[in-house]
Amino acid sequence: MYDRMQELSGRDMEKIHNAAMDLLKNTGVSFNDQEALEIFKKNGHKVDGNTVFFKEPDIVKALKTAPRHFTVHARDPEKNVKIGEDDFVFLPGYGAPFVMDVKGGQRQATMEDYDNFCKLIQTSSYINMNGWMMVEPSDMPHDTVHLDLNLSNMLLCDKPFMGSPVSRQGTLDGIEMAGILWGGKDNIMDKTVSVSLINSLSPLQFSDEMASALIELARHNQACVVASLIMAGGSGPVTLDGVLVLQNAEILAGITLAQLVRPGVPVVYGSTSSAMDMKTGALSIGAPELSKNIHLTAQMARFYNLPSRSGGSLTDALCADAQAGVESALALSTAARSGINFILHAGGILGSYIAMSFEKFLIDEEACGMVLNMFKPLALTDESIDIDMIKEVGIGGQYLTHPKTFRLCRTEFFMPSLMSRKNPDAWTRDGKKRIDQAAQDKVAQRLAAYEKPDIDPEIEKQLTQYVEKRKNA
């Protein structure tokens, strides 16, 4: 397939691989967690203080047991998702402390906001997996908020969800609660029901929270995205090829730990590395370097036969304006076209992760639908081409009134629910609304129409009791 974006040759990928092997062997990666260090030691790794060194066969062995494709089970099995190879999922934004409104008003996010995002995800046609910490609720105690997020994920939405990676205990809470949801922990030990995000601390470190969460998740067969988010020129090299090498070393180190804990546990090769803005010194996620890195990361993941993760609808804009549209669409479509399997941040993010916007969530969601439609292949059969019909209509004829047009016109094309195709008169009559203003009305409608999915009342009670018990512990 012709593509003006860079195709890495086998030789290029070997070069990145070999440089990462050099780093892993000679510089090593720091794991700030005792159990992680013990696991590495037990498996013959050289460990010096917190620094773990890797030999190429260690990496090769880990890559052999990591699956190239896996299913995340939802409590409604119709909503199970597959991740890997040609299969991919769209997820909401992650980790935003603020909510931005249509007028540019910024406020701290609350638990109610979190719940509302769960409701929008439940009713979404295109966001097919629930996230984690779409917003950070400011009105909940920090130490126990993960329990509330888990509970909302499990009760308000029956799609598969992301798990809690906040700490060892936070992770175990998530697994206990998933056990309750699935009628017993034994039921999920061979069944992946969550995917959690494990970020390295660049350069070349894993924090204690992340390392211990990774171990517990792997132990319980819950999938982990091992991701590196390097700011080129800040927490990593100023050139993107250096970034590819550094992130590769970090990701492979994390994946190796997961496979040592439990060979075969699903892992995802993740990155949203991007450039530093040279004027502000801050990370830019609207930068074209982000899309370039996404495209290259997808290729490196395929090189290792691993599912891949990147960001999606990312932007530096602080309101859902044309900049937000352009930047988000470029990154989202790059991720999806280039073969990313786990597209996080596919909806809602504004301002380099600082805020979520309900309106932008709906706009991005529709962009996901458009991208999916772009991928729908033409049938290219004699029937779909229908040369006889084209001949029958002939020169200067009319297709609008042809029976085939009537028959197919409601199913053949993408039908937007938000994007406007009004003519200027109709648009003026409707108050010349921008799409973000129109989305505001739709958010209210969607939330009003939301219905909580059915759940066994006994399970709901047990989940709620677990949360209460842990909060009072």
Place this chain on the structure above:
Amino acid sequence: MYDRMQELSGRDMEKIHNAAMDLLKNTGVSFNDQEALEIFKKNGHKVDGNTVFFKEPDIVKALKTAPRHFTVHARDPEKNVKIGEDDFVFLPGYGAPFVMDVKGGQRQATMEDYDNFCKLIQTSSYINMNGWMMVEPSDMPHDTVHLDLNLSNMLLCDKPFMGSPVSRQGTLDGIEMAGILWGGKDNIMDKTVSVSLINSLSPLQFSDEMASALIELARHNQACVVASLIMAGGSGPVTLDGVLVLQNAEILAGITLAQLVRPGVPVVYGSTSSAMDMKTGALSIGAPELSKNIHLTAQMARFYNLPSRSGGSLTDALCADAQAGVESALALSTAARSGINFILHAGGILGSYIAMSFEKFLIDEEACGMVLNMFKPLALTDESIDIDMIKEVGIGGQYLTHPKTFRLCRTEFFMPSLMSRKNPDAWTRDGKKRIDQAAQDKVAQRLAAYEKPDIDPEIEKQLTQYVEKRKNA
């Protein structure tokens, strides 16, 4: 290269080709121009009334003489552009009757607007070729406006430009004026200095204006985009594969005429076919079907070894909002990634071609820059990876203060001139401007800073006199 968009197999393309051959042979194409019919008759085509029939060898012969790559010469040779294979150009919007302002105010376009677009193109870092009829000036007499547009294109901008295809005489005027600009008509008979847009009238027709313009352009070795703009379900089949067949027949018929007139004249395989919106019955150019068609059209053009043309930053939105951003970025990046060579409408279009927006022009222009940056390949040399530097910084080290970061940080990354990377405080201090509002200020700055490119005063005088003489004829 892995790509989630559809790759046509050789067999698929043969199928589309064969169906088009069937149409060309048995249904034919109507050319509403006497000279066109005579040319076809003289070359052995069956002609019945205005309908011309084509045998496959006629098409094959035409394709043999059509170049796969050509140069459009600019009066500043530094600004020559290459079109075909890996080389591509971005052009402004085309044919909009209105101008839309930031507040959604719509007014008829004027000659001053046209001139201002010429000035923005002249000062653009990314739009590398001037267009034609970016807006239709309402304040100029219809019969002679093409002379004014030519004059502005030639005097206000020294980039290569699109030519006038409005009629036989309109085309000849453009060629005469180009002759003056190049110091004599003889100087351009072997040199392509313009590209003109020849649209078919779907299904299966060429109007007298378009057919006669095509003949004169080809005769004078000026490049023609032969393009089909089918509204699937309106002026063509309701399925996109039917559209591919119909547009293929139309484009190949036009290209054959051009090659009969002058074998070897540069031609471009063009389409911006898209879907009809089923609610309004109007063409939707924000639809994902547009991008899908662009991607498939690029493949069909490569099948024939021809340069390709599509639309770029197209949208149905009536203001430069997030919808405009999403739709424009999807079509623009699809065109550029998928290998289109002549990307028309890369800047400014709103509302399904009804209006141009100066602000959106600047936003789209920056999107072009971002897309170009996405294509810039990594060096992937030992020097650019610089493993020693990564080892030196080591675990938990700092790249920000490394000399290499200082050395490269101003050249390594894309520097936006419009897209905001402000933090919320800075953005709030600056009045929480949306990108379209920020663009408004930039438009004024760009126009104020514009300088008319130097030109031989004698040539300028002759051009002006030609226009005056023709207006008074």
